[in-house]
Amino acid sequence: MTTPRLLQGNEALVEGALAAGVRFFAGYPITPATEILELMARKLPRLGGKFIQMEDELGSMGAVIGASVAGAKAMTASSGPGISLKQENIGFAIIAEIPCVVVNVMRGGPSTGMPTLPSQMDVMQAKWGAHGDHPAIALAPWSVEECFTTAVRAVNLAERFRTPVTLLSDAEIAHMREVYAPPESVETIDRPRPNCPREEYVPYRPDERGIPAMADFGSGYRWHPDSNCHDEYGFPATNNHAVGDKLVRRLVGKVNDYAEEIHWLSEERLEDAEIVVFAFGSVARSASEAVDVARSQGIKAGLLRPISIWPFPDPAVAKVAARAKAILVAEGNLGQLLGEVQRVAAGRCPVAHFSRVDGLIPRPEQILARIKELA
Numbered sequence: 001m002t003t004p005r006l007l008q009g010n011e012a013l014v015e016g017a018l019a020a021g022v023r024f025f026a027g028y029p030i031t032p033a034t035e036i037l038e039l040m041a042r043k044l045p046r047l048g049g050k051f052i053q054m055e056d057e058l059g060s061m062g063a064v065i066g067a068s069v070a071g072a073k074a075m076t077a078s079s080g081p082g083i084s085l086k087q088e089n090i091g092f093a094i095i096a097e098i099p100c101v102v103v104n105v106m107r108g109g110p111s112t113g114m115p116t117l118p119s120q121m122d123v124m125q126a127k128w129g130a131h132g133d134h135p136a137i138a139l140a141p142w143s144v145e146e147c148f149t150t151a152v153r154a155v156n157l158a159e160r161f162r163t164p165v166t167l168l169s170d171a172e173i174a175h176m177r178e179v180y181a182p183p184e185s186v187e188t189i190d191r192p193r194p195n196c197p198r199e200e201y202v203p204y205r206p207d208e209r210g211i212p213a214m215a216d217f218g219s220g221y222r223w224h225p226d227s228n229c230h231d232e233y234g235f236p237a238t239n240n241h242a243v244g245d246k247l248v249r250r251l252v253g254k255v256n257d258y259a260e261e262i263h264w265l266s267e268e269r270l271e272d273a274e275i276v277v278f279a280f281g282s283v284a285r286s287a288s289e290a291v292d293v294a295r296s297q298g299i300k301a302g303l304l305r306p307i308s309i310w311p312f313p314d315p316a317v318a319k320v321a322a323r324a325k326a327i328l329v330a331e332g333n334l335g336q337l338l339g340e341v342q343r344v345a346a347g348r349c350p351v352a353h354f355s356r357v358d359g360l361i362p363r364p365e366q367i368l369a370r371i372k373e374l375a
Contacts, residue, residue, distance in 0.1 A: 010035040016151030023049035026063035033105035061089035071216030077103035091130035096225040117359030118171035120332030135255035144178035210254035273302025290367035321345035
């Protein structure tokens with residue numbers, strides 16, 4: 001391990017991304033994500049990487065796609081309004097299967113909203129921000145340490161599945177400081193690359209897990225990334241119904257069929273829990289304390305914290321719903337994950353809700369009061 005340091009969340013996220021091999025960053029300043037851009041500008045050149053501040057968010061996403069196609073592990077970072085502007089190119093990266101990481105340091109919305117205050121209002125944006133049926137992978141840290149570890153995992157998942165991966169931080173997690181010693185090295189994953197003769201390369205022919213090999217532009221392999229429905233050679237097949245059906249099902253299936261590899265959860269006191277709090281990110285910090293206090297008062301409470309939000313952890317929620325007296329969903333929005341928990345619980349136990357959307361994180365005593373109501 002390295003020497004412990006007092007790190008900001010955004011700083012730890014940058015350290016994690018660099019450790020995972022990110023060597024290109026394109027972005028545009030926005031609160032509360034700007035420190036990521038500033039740190040990348042300072043650190044990437046020292047590692048032989050490239051940084052560019054683009055003219056806007058859409059251009060930033062385009063630059064990231066171009067760098068990834070050329071073979072670099074690439075990342076951008078923004079907040080809700082900027083992520084909205086990136087969506088057109090995020091959709092392109094999804095259908096063209098370009099690996100990259102998109103960091104969303106969430107803040108109050110809608111629109112420019114409350115720029116300096118935390119929220120969890122972009123959960124569904126991470127899943128459905130781009131139009132059409134498509135895969136979605138999103139991770140959400142709750143600490144400075146997890147800013148590092150989720151950044152590493154986000155890069156690895158993007159490379160493994162050849163798709164954009166969203167990292168959902170928020171203004172609180174991004175700007176808090178904790179003592180953390182990043183590891184000297186981390187396990188990394190690289191995208192699959194072709195090992196066939198150049199003339200035999202079929203750029204969108206998947207392997208048995210649904211992932212095509214990706215050649216770097218400039219390596220001698222020729223291929224055509226296209227935003228249209230395309231065949232295995234990358235050429236448009238917009239009126240070929242069979243090709244369209246096969247493509248969309250493969251894009252979604254290559255992630256959903258391996259959701260168990262992506263699911264990443266933290267469980268606290270669930271063994272005998274009767275009231276289970278479902279919370280993520282900064283809200284889960286308050287929920288964890290509320291669970292501890294509830295236990296000290298004789299209430300059998302527990303916490304289920306998803307670190308991977310998408311694909312949604314259906315198996316874990318279903319297991320809890322089958323034996324809990326009630327589930328309390330606590331989140332910094334008006335119910336974006338409530339509906340998902342209700343869907344999976346399927347009436348096996350009551351699902352209650354607590355939220356704040358005023359730019360403040362739910363306090364432990366507020367969550368504790370709801371736990372007591374359900375006990």
